[in-house]
Amino acid sequence: MAEARSETLVPASAWGGGASPFAMNSKKLGMWLFIISDALTFSALLVAYTYLRLATPNWPTPFHFSPSILFASLMTFVLLSSSLTMVMGVHAMNHGHRRRAVGWILATMAGGAAFVILHATEWRHLIVDEGVTPFSNPWNEPLFGATFFALTGLHMTHVIVGVLYLGVIAIGVGRGKFKPEDVEVSGLYWHFVDLVWMFIFPLVYLMSVHI
Amino acid sequence: MPLAFIVWAFAIVIVYVFLARLWWFPPPINQHGIIYDQHFLSTLLVTGVIFFLAQLALGYVIVRYRDRGQRAVYSHGNNKLEVLWTSAAAVLFIGAVLASTRVYAGVHLGRPPENALRVEVLGKQFAWSFRYPGPDGKFGRTDIKLINDAGGNPFGLDDTDPAARDDIVTSALRVPVGTPVRLTLKSRDVIHNFFVRELRLKQDLVPGMEIPLVFQADKTGVYEIPCSELCGLGHHQMRSTLEVLTAEEFRRWEQAQVEQLRQLQQP
Amino acid sequence: MSSPVTHHAVHAAPKGFLRRYIFSTDHKVIGKQYYLLALFSVFVGMLLSVLMRYHMIYPDAKVSWFEKLWPTGAAGGIMTPELYLSLMTMHGTIMVFFVLTTAPQSGFGNYFLPLQIGAEDMAFPVINMLSFWTTFAALVVLLAAFFVPGGAPLSGWTAYPPLSAVGEIAGPGQGTGQTLWILSIALFCAASLMGAINFIATTIDLRAKGMTLMRMPLTCWAWFVTAILSLLGFAVLLAAGILLLLDRTAGTSFFLPAGLVVNDQILNHKGGSPLLWQHLFWFFGHPEVYIAILPGMGLTSTVLSVFARKPIFGYRAMVYAILAIGFLGFLVWGHHMFVSGMNPYTGIAFSVLTMAIGVPSAIKTFNWIGTLWGARIRFTTPMLFALGFVSLFVTGGISGIFLGQPALDLYLHDTYFVVGHFHMIMGVAAIFGIFAGTYYWFPKMYGRMMNETLGKIHFYLTFIGVYAIFTPMHFVGVAGNPRRYPNFKEFEFLGELLPVHTFMTHAAFFTAAAQLIFLFNFFWSMKKGAKAPVNPWEATTLEWTVPSPPPHDNFGGRLPEVYRGAYEYSVPGAEKDYLMQNEPAVAVKE
């Protein structure tokens, strides 16, 4: 057929090759793709949690305002704020303020570290004081602890990896090696970690409703 | 070139084996089995024709369009044909599955009749056990702590419950002919599968679930029950039988069981 | 270094053996590494299957070297049922993950995606290298399961809990072996994820000028869609794997309900559900089937068009069919669970969707035959394998119409009918795609031609062999033969089917032996084959514009420009009977 060959030689759209259709570098696209995949992993875990919770008649709701909810709210605050500092870091980097960017990234790392410490304290409280472990707890619904530790544990792993990742970025930026886009890509990851918590926090802590 | 003849030969052999029924289902012993076979045959007919024609066509183009110095046709396709065979395939496939839904629904969505004989089926690595409620018509209490396979108590019947004392536990499934049977399938360890070829029925036994399965056998005889879901190293040995007895035989067998239980429980 | 277009304009080949051949970031080296890994795996997997078939018909035979290989599993040289089951598990896992996922996608895809779209490398060369070595580690961890106490796991490649979750009390191999299995799968998930990101980013960003999506060869489309399936599917498998690992090592009970008594031990688990694993697993598992077969479909389309000397019939329809298969592939996982205790209404919904996926598959078949219609077929070895693919695809696909209906699945589920079905379509058809790709691209990869006579002998023996192995499986399946039985001694009705199994086993010996011809041809041609010209098959896609084998930077620093679709054969008025994709506009009579 004629139309297949009579196409113009110059690509008609961004999809015609020789250009990035999203007008972004491949690294950023790669990070977005990773985020999609990782989001699905977390979704699968959250759906598994929902599935098991729905099938369990007496799901325990032991999170009281103090200390658990208070702690978790504080953690949410820390994480959200670290997202703000991160976006400020990206912003500074985009405007060519390298030193300021390093400062913001360090602040973000501090936020991440604070989150991990708070979370670890809460885990300790649950394990030592309340006797919740992945396989048993005082309310005799072992899945409660299992889902809690699996979900928050995987998230905490992501936070720890994120802090290390940001450390590498901070050093690179400080030495003048990395470009603004590298900071932005690391920012994408960090915000994603924040985003996941926005779903884990209400589903695991706040849904203390009897089903 | 030789490829065409090989393709045709295989197509012919396959169609022949299915037509001649060299290896085939055992005859069905229930209403569902008869419907199942009908549906299988109609699916076989439709798919068989498609299969044969497709392989025939493949062989044909191989022979007809081999390189004999001719010029190949320059064509990028034909949208009309494309639409035609897409819709034909869609109608055919969706039609087949809609037609079959009735057969599936008949097994899983019907309500068991009130007078159905109730039997519990328990799978474990690597044996089957069946429990009848006994004369009182009630399944007694069980407790996993009381499970004792060597002592003939795979269900863990609790003898302190009078309803449990008359429960009949066997290693083969015996049912009266022409009577609806409601099985409750459960497993104690891993997933097993209850399969009776002659009933055309198959259902997994999932730990943590009590899955109902209803059937009615209309022909007496002894039929094998193979476990059909990988359950471990003895999977291939996990055998029992379905014995379809006449009503009279079944009554006599049940009575003998009850009598035996009573004697065992005499102090 | 990663701005999309002016991507490292010229890069010199790295010096030093390690950087060049082992930890290379060159997509061509990585592609070959993947291919060789798959080649090794396929022979291991095949050896396991031959041993399984042997045990099935001679369960009591004494073979002294069995004992040397597996001192506990085959004490005295007699294979035990548990050894059979562990061979089966490893056969399935190796074949599905390390052959069918690795060879066509990671192997050929890595080598030829950048070449076909006119790029110098993949978008993330370092991640590409990491991805290979993670896959390698996954294979090592998996094979290590053979050598730990208890041996390899015996729960099948689907690893249904509770069998896979409760540990050693469920059987030998369910201890350390099963844990290694899950670790291997988790590593493989990570590797596939890295690969998928790379493939998608490369396809989107690095296409040469003029290479519109609708001008890409169908192979590229297939790799692209397969990568999307991997990206989403493996993400869910990873979640399932984490939960199973926790069940095994941390004592949780995601997949373990209350009241389990395994091997006379009361377990303290409570609340979980074995069905949850099945859902999560098949959510990945069904797209995985298409991950295995889609690249084969793309390749078959290309090879058919090249050797029919005819444009592909209905290019757009083919693209849409690939997309539709990818999309619907996510909607049909429930058809693996018709008899698993799933909600029957869900079952009915899944069955309709399952049948719907037959439609794009049918479109592909019709279009392949349409491509051949009016052609001028050159019967080279790759073409023979592509034609064989079409035949096998039809045969294997047809039996899917039976299994996709829950009503018929009530009998056929977990019988040899299923084994025959998926071996035909995702096993052998996909392998035929890999063979077609090997014979087709070998000249480009190694700069030498493979021997055509040996190739044809290999094809005919294999084609006859696989039909002889897998067709009878449908027959015994209809007779009700359950799968995953190490022997058929315990059941009366199975005894009658033993002659058929004997036939299949001999056919398997025959077919496996025929593969040695391929192995010989492959390695002999690598050293002694005739030197390959740039474009031995007179094909139009971009990989045939560069020397065989291509230089380190593929296009010598000057990226090609593309002017037309990938399948311009027998163009009226053109001098040759084909037009390369990068040939500038030429006078063509309408």
Next chain:
Amino acid sequence: MQAHSEQAIAVTAKTFVWVWVALLAMTVVEVLLAYFHVPLLLMLTALMGLSVIKGALIIAYFMHLKFERFSLFLTLFPMLIFCILLLFIFMPDSFRLMELRPR
């Protein structure tokens, strides 16, 4: 939405602070909500609704998706949302599990 990342640079830091404030406010609402004994469905809808809004804000502003080409959004998100919705096909089985539990 057909803008480029340059626009992200043009956005002032003030915007991000406002987004942050909005996120915090919504979190406070969520926490408070947990102490009103509202019916399950309402609770779930409110919590998830707020979370989705929060997520959208994070994606749009912090992750700069608002300033990328719309085609990126169209490429990435439909498949993710589609897959997540698909996962909910598990739920009928969860209820069935309740029904068929051994008593």
